[in-house]
Amino acid sequence: MMAVSYNPWLVLLSLALAALDAYVAFSVVGRIARSRGPVAVLWTAFGALAMGSGVWAMHFIGMLALQVPIPLGYDSRQTTLSAVPVVLATGATLWLLARHPTRTGAVLAGGVLGLGMTAMHYLGVAALDMQPAIAWRAPWTAASVLLALAGSIAAIALHSVIWRSDRRRRWWLRVLAALMLGGTATGVHYLGMIAMQFAPGAVSLQARAGLHGLGLGLAVSLVSGLLLLLTLGVSLAHRQLQRHTEAISRELGQARDALSWLAYHDELTALPNRANVLDLLDRLLPLASEERFEVAVLFVDLDGFKSINDTLGHEVGDEFLRSVADALRASVRSRDTVARFGGDEFVVVLERFRSEQNLSAICQKILSLVSHPVTVAGHSVSATPSIGVAMFPRDGADAASLLRHADLAMYSAKEHGKAGYCFYQPRMSEQARDRLLLSAELREALQREELVVHYQPKVALDTRRVVGLEALVRWPHAERGLLLPTHFVPLAESSGLIAQLGRVVLRQVARQLALWRARGLPLVPVAINVSLQEIQDGQFVTGLLGTLREFGLHPSLIEFEITESAAMKNAEHTLRQLRQLEAQGFRMAIDDFGTGFSSLSQLRQLPTQTIKIDQSFVQGAERNPADRDITEAIIALARKLRLGTVAEGIETEAQAAWLREAGCGTGQGFLFVPPLPASQVPALLLAERTPASSIP
Missing domain, CATH: 3.30.70.270 (Reverse transcriptase/Diguanylate cyclase domain)
Known part of the structure; x- marks a missing residue:
């Protein structure tokens, strides 16, 4: 038999090339699995060409590593055709691994790859064209085929474990699987080489005309290695691009989810909107x-x-x-x-x-x-x-x-x-339409200054002389008649017209006081009801002072009445505003006292000079002892706090006598004089020495 030996450097090169080839192939599997349509087909073809050529190059280098005492050559056509089975088998293997990552898929893929490598090897050996023909030792031939099948299946099965493993272990498992598959491909080749027997005197008919030479082997190795490295580089670049794309997609998805959430939720409370x-x-x-x-x-x-x-x-x-x-x-x-x-x-x-x-x-x-x-x-x-x-x-x-x-x-x-x-209730819809209509009419009435102010005197209970006036706004409506404040003031508050209404009343009062002064009439303070919205307006005091300067009036002629419930809301802020009014010379009174459940400590701090007792207590005192006791308690409290008292709604002499005896100094009501238009007030102001109850 002819003596046979191997070049150890070429053997190592073939092994390294096979391992690199397997690692690249396993890297491509992930790209195929994540792709669809033409992109997946392109990755499969690219991977099959790179891996198939790598296995074929390993086989070619392994053949060049064979050293025998006769010159060898390889039929170029048959050598090239030997790459076809492994390229096709590699493509089928990659597709099966990517699309059927199951145990059955792994066995099928390993079997296809093993048969492809075996076919490539024996077709490649046939390219030597030996004469006489190579004799084969059956045990070694069978061992090469079994190794191809078993090694391929084992390596692919190990690779299938990668996707179920912790991310930190995947690289090591892929390297191990690549070494196993590369060792299998190399082992198949060299077992097949051991199975060959060259007859004494055998010659290669392709020694002169065929492919041969160490330089050729190195060139094939270089080209194949570069192709594998290019494939690996493209695979890694694609993986990075895909990760970046997935990150952008996740961010876009999160932004889309956030926008969708914001479209249907309130950002402040996280409640639905x-x-x-x-x-x-x-x-x-x-x-x-x-x-x-x-x-x-x-x-x-x-x-x-x-x-x-x-x-x-x-x-x-x-x-x-x-x-x-x-x-x-x-x-x-x-x-x-x-x-x-x-x-x-x-x-x-x-x-x-x-x-x-x-x-x-x-x-x-x-x-x-x-x-x-x-x-x-x-x-x-x-x-x-x-x-x-x-x-x-x-x-x-x-x-x-x-x-x-x-x-x-x-x-x-x-x-x-x-x-x-x-x-x-259905009637609420009609009431809402009525409110809407009335609100629009009120806005127009304010713009045209159609509202008028009537004045109700405040009378000293002991002398029955007029000591002040209360301005009460009226709306002479063309269809509804003369409307009282209860009909339109709440509407003005809810529709944002209360500040405009307050300015209209203030200007009418200021203008009227200026006219009375021009006529030489004795003036008394005029009380104007003011809402919480007006007091909280930062421009309220500025506008008020501007109006008084326009008509040349002193602030002492104006007294503001604020309800107890309004005064107790946000008492700190209200207190600051009222103190600012007091500092300018205005007088203040707490209206409807006894209905707002005010704190006595807060009441003591308010810069007020007068407490107005709500008419519900005055009128209920004759029927309900509790109302009488409450009224007397309010009067006593005011005296202790050095505040004046005004009783509202006095309708009988008995009520006036009782209040005077209890210590109340001032009263107003229909017993004395009802609210009067401005034209009738001068008679009251001129009658300084005449009791109000005797004025017609």
């Missing part, structure tokens, strides 16, 4: 109609929230709104929806409630929890809710009508004293 509620009702109401269950919409508005923002700042206001949101969520079931409509308006959607009595209980719970004072930034703040309730299908067939009717019911709750709840 208006769009969310409308969408919910659009989906819920057809279901409720089909399954015949009721849905209730509660419209919640916070009374006095604006003053929290104005006096303590928006940060405190925002924190307070978050506490209100928590209180509302705690008031209802988890399946119910609490939403913020904007500002200080909230909506609660209740489904499958048991009864109207159950809704009343829920409203009471909301009133209790939301009204409870909370401490925000060191301040104890609270705002009472007004709640309107509308029910489906009774009060509306769609989301818009239910919300509109709940809003109307909420305004009805405000008109009935706030801090309460009302169920929608």
Whole structure:
């Protein structure tokens, strides 16, 4: 037999090339798995060409490593054709690994690859074109085929474990799988070489015309290695690009989710917003109609929230709104929806409630929890809710009508004293239309200065002389007649016209005082009712002083009356404003005293000179001893605080006598003189020595 040996450097080169080839192939698998359509086909073809050429180059170098005492050559055509089986087998293997990463897929892929490597090897050996032909030793031949199948299946099975492993172990597992597959490819080749037997005197018919030479082997190795490195580089670059693309996609997805969340939620409270509620009702109401269950919409508005923002700042206001949101969520079931409509308006959607009595209980719970004072930034703040309730299908067939009717019911709750709840009634829609019409007419009347001021005298109870006047605005409506303040002042407050109304009254009073002074009439202070909204306006004092300068009046001629309940709201801010008025020379009085539950310590700090006793106590004193006791207690309190008292609504001589005996100094009411137009006031002012009750 012919002596056979191997070049160790070429053997090592073939082994290294096979391992690199396997590592590149496993890297390409991930690219194929993550691609679809033509891109996946392109990666499969690219990977098959790179890996197939690598295995073929390993085989070619292994053949060149063979050293025998005769010259060898390789048929170029058959050598090239020997690469076809392994390229096709590699492509099929890559596709199976990427698309069927199962145990069965791994076995099938390993079998295909093993058969491809075996076919390549024996076709490549045949390219030697030996004469006489090579004899094969069956055991070694069978061993090479078994190694090809078993080694390929084992390496691919190990690779399939990579995707189920911890990320930190994947690289080492891939390297181990690549070494195993590279060793398999090299082992198949050299086992096949061992299986060959060259007959004595055998020659290669391609020794002169075929491929041969160490230089050729190195060139093939270099080209194949560069192709593998290029494939690996492209694979790594593609992986980085894909990771970057996935990161951008994740960020875009997160941004899209955030925008979607913001479109349907309130950023401040994290509650659903208006769009969310409308969408919910659009989906819920057809279901409720089909399954015949009721849905209730509660419209919640916070009374006095604006003053929290104005006096303590928006940060405190925002924190307070978050506490209100928590209180509302705690008031209802988890399946119910609490939403913020904007500002200080909230909506609660209740489904499958048991009864109207159950809704009343829920409203009471909301009133209790939301009204409870909370401490925000060191301040104890609270705002009472007004709640309107509308029910489906009774009060509306769609989301818009239910919300509109709940809003109307909420305004009805405000008109009935706030801090309460009302169920929608059909008459509320008519009242709302009437309010809207009246509001528009009021705006026009203010612009045209159609409102007039009447004056009710304040009389000293002991002498019955006029000591002051109270300005009472009237609206001579073309169709409704002479309207009293109770008909339009609340409307002015809710529609934002109260400041304009206050300016109109102040200018009329100032102008009238200037006219009376020009006629030489003795002047007495004129009391003007002022709202909390006006006092909280930062330009109120500036505008007031400007008006008095225009008409040349001293501030002592103007007395402002503020209700007890208004004075006690945001007492710190109100106190600062009232002190500023006092510093300018204006007088102040607390109106409707006894109805606002004021703190005595706060009352003591208010810069007021007079307390006006509400007429409900005066008129109720004859029937109810408690009202009489309260009135006398107020008078005694005022005396201790060195404040004057004015009793409102005196209608009988008995009431006047009792109040005078109790220590009240001043009164007003129909017993003396009712409110008079400005044209009739000069007679009162001229009668300085005549008791008011005797003036016609």
